[in-house]
Amino acid sequence: MTELLFRDDGYLRSCDARVIAADKRGIRLDRTVFYPMGGGQPGDAGVLRLASGQEIAIIDTVKGELLDEVLHIPAPGTSLPEPGMEIVAEIDWERRYRLMRMHTCLHLLCSIVPGAVTGGQVSDGRGRLDFDVPGSSLDKAALTSRLNALIEEGHAVGPRWITDEELEAKPELVRTMSVKPPRGSGRVRLMEISGVDLQPCGGTHVRNTAEIGSVTVTKIENKGRQNRRVILAFAE
Numbered sequence: 001m002t003e004l005l006f007r008d009d010g011y012l013r014s015c016d017a018r019v020i021a022a023d024k025r026g027i028r029l030d031r032t033v034f035y036p037m038g039g040g041q042p043g044d045a046g047v048l049r050l051a052s053g054q055e056i057a058i059i060d061t062v063k064g065e066l067l068d069e070v071l072h073i074p075a076p077g078t079s080l081p082e083p084g085m086e087i088v089a090e091i092d093w094e095r096r097y098r099l100m101r102m103h104t105c106l107h108l109l110c111s112i113v114p115g116a117v118t119g120g121q122v123s124d125g126r127g128r129l130d131f132d133v134p135g136s137s138l139d140k141a142a143l144t145s146r147l148n149a150l151i152e153e154g155h156a157v158g159p160r161w162i163t164d165e166e167l168e169a170k171p172e173l174v175r176t177m178s179v180k181p182p183r184g185s186g187r188v189r190l191m192e193i194s195g196v197d198l199q200p201c202g203g204t205h206v207r208n209t210a211e212i213g214s215v216t217v218t219k220i221e222n223k224g225r226q227n228r229r230v231i232l233a234f235a236e
């Protein structure tokens, strides 16, 4: 089992760790700051630094088959570290921060569009959500202005844990859900944007909406009956 440091602190850029295993599937560590692809957020890239001075470039991070298993994918042709080796794991922070800002912005978008989310994806500098809304009720300029208002208002963002039972007793806590939150571990992690949004999410987020910076709704696509794709990009 890998200790998932990014879950409690999305701002951690590096950590000391020990290599548990390294094979063609990827490199497993006892703890990591690397976020594995999931929930519409890409996996982190970065570097593993060995005591010898060797650096292993990590080009992607994915989930393994086991619960909380994280596979760090090295660049092709890299010689793998030995199990037991002490390393420093460091993410590409500039990229991750952009992903955190856009991911958090998608929560804002979700809160201002009535209708269930049917899909979503964050990429570097861009993001999109698909909504089950009929007709052409969504307006680019109106959504852009509402989003930037919420961003400028500077709402606090933070996790809130509740038990499975609490969530079942209060389904209204979950405004919109494209994926059912994982049950069975006894508690569910919700991400709360104070006064704006509350929903289960395992991704990484900024601490305040003001960190997102200005955004623009670049496109609203019609992806079939009752399916509208809203595409966002950073304004700068």
Ligand SMILES: [Zn+2]
Binding pocket: 103, 104, 107, 191, 201, 202, 203, 204, 205
């Ligand atoms: Zn999230």
